[in-house]
Amino acid sequence: MTTMAVQNLVPLLVLIILRVFVKSSESVSPDNFSPTFPRRFLPYQGVRAAYWPSSIDFPASSIDTRYFTHIYYAFLHPEPDTYKLSVTEFDQTNIPEFINGLRYKHPQVKTLFSIGGGGNEPTVFATMAKNQRTRGVFINSTIQVARQYGFDGIDLDWEFPANKQDMANLALLYREWYEALVLDARIHRKPRLLLTSAVYYASRMLFLGDEPRSYPAEAIRKYLDWVSPMCFDYHGSWDNFTGVNAALYDPKSNISTYYGIGSWIQAGVPPEKLVMGLPLYGRTWELRDPNVHGIGAPAVGVGPGNEGTMNYKDVIEFNQKNNAKVVYDVVSVSYYSYVGDSWITYDDVWSIQKKVQFARSRALRGYFFWAVDKDKDWTISRQASNAWGH
Numbered sequence: 001m002t003t004m005a006v007q008n009l010v011p012l013l014v015l016i017i018l019r020v021f022v023k024s025s026e027s028v029s030p031d032n033f034s035p036t037f038p039r040r041f042l043p044y045q046g047v048r049a050a051y052w053p054s055s056i057d058f059p060a061s062s063i064d065t066r067y068f069t070h071i072y073y074a075f076l077h078p079e080p081d082t083y084k085l086s087v088t089e090f091d092q093t094n095i096p097e098f099i100n101g102l103r104y105k106h107p108q109v110k111t112l113f114s115i116g117g118g119g120n121e122p123t124v125f126a127t128m129a130k131n132q133r134t135r136g137v138f139i140n141s142t143i144q145v146a147r148q149y150g151f152d153g154i155d156l157d158w159e160f161p162a163n164k165q166d167m168a169n170l171a172l173l174y175r176e177w178y179e180a181l182v183l184d185a186r187i188h189r190k191p192r193l194l195l196t197s198a199v200y201y202a203s204r205m206l207f208l209g210d211e212p213r214s215y216p217a218e219a220i221r222k223y224l225d226w227v228s229p230m231c232f233d234y235h236g237s238w239d240n241f242t243g244v245n246a247a248l249y250d251p252k253s254n255i256s257t258y259y260g261i262g263s264w265i266q267a268g269v270p271p272e273k274l275v276m277g278l279p280l281y282g283r284t285w286e287l288r289d290p291n292v293h294g295i296g297a298p299a300v301g302v303g304p305g306n307e308g309t310m311n312y313k314d315v316i317e318f319n320q321k322n323n324a325k326v327v328y329d330v331v332s333v334s335y336y337s338y339v340g341d342s343w344i345t346y347d348d349v350w351s352i353q354k355k356v357q358f359a360r361s362r363a364l365r366g367y368f369f370w371a372v373d374k375d376k377d378w379t380i381s382r383q384a385s386n387a388w389g390h
């Protein structure tokens, strides 16, 4: 009787133990973490990246690499006639300084170079991507440059594919590029070069150009390590009213990071392939009337700074020097400041923390900054890194 009871108890005990185990492992996973993602994609080990504009006077060796996992050399360009990557004399000395400056201090930081950028000529990319031969020439030259200088990866920042045809060609480019990188790794018995791409803040381009068009989500999912939506430049002095550079939320429109990131996931790009953009700069206006200074106030042109932009460190200095009024906007999760007829939209420690927490809560791969030189004493970079969990 007693033995019987014990025998009957064993499966029950196993059940109880199993239940307790399942319960407790459930309770340790983060709220929004989908249990179907493989463990190695836990965002905790993710990407904390920044672009390094090569034209600036800011040695890569002075980057505080505690706060970054990946630094992008920005930018290289394809030659408009041959589509081979152009490495100018300036780059030939600058790239080794960049790579050695980082590698010496912090060998685990990965280096990539980015091709294109805001000032690029989009038609060069469009023509190159149109046929297989020129795509091949371009791809091979990028691999050659990456291996010659010892980069860990390659980034494409084509701003922007102009129509549906460009988007279809971009998908072919991603695929052939990835295949070439796999082949290259096999031949040289080296780790495959990373392939990433900076993209519009949303998966579908509604507000730029005439033709609505969507990024090739499936090719991105299959062939890229990640894409980096540029979640900034939502409003600027091109608008005749003040607005937020990088609103996390906007109840009145779809021009927000919340919408943009959601659109990528909805399009089929998994969260672990998304690295969310954060600005280390603000945008400025000249107010029409200094007494009307909210978000949406009439403006007549660019404010202080450099053609309507101002680096974070300069915003902080400007605010202090001019005793500007600083406002935290709860709705958009952003700051603005004003004094006289000057108006500035920007991010500071608190809003960056909220945005990084948003990226974490969506189980994204990570975040990146434009750009690494614009922080003030690493304040923002440190805050972001802490909020991410480092």
Ligand SMILES: *[C@@H]1O[C@H](CO)[C@@H](O)[C@H](O)[C@H]1NC(C)=O
Residues within 6 Å of the ligand: 133, 136, 137, 140
């Ligand atoms: C690119 O490189 C691959 C592998 O070395 C080669 O097979 C291919 O012909 C090259 N393509 C072009 C267009 O040069």
Ligand SMILES: *[C@@H]1O[C@H](CO)[C@@H](O)[C@H](O)[C@H]1NC(C)=O
Residues within 6 Å of the ligand: 252, 253, 254
């Ligand atoms: C935002 O986008 C959704 C679809 O993604 C659309 O249904 C909605 O009308 C848009 N809202 C605005 C304010 O444009």
Ligand SMILES: *[C@@H]1O[C@H](CO)[C@@H](O)[C@H](O)[C@H]1NC(C)=O
Residues within 6 Å of the ligand: 240, 241, 297, 298, 299
């Ligand atoms: C901005 O310009 C548009 C047309 O270009 C006009 O309709 C609108 O009233 C202007 N807004 C302000 C605040 O001046």
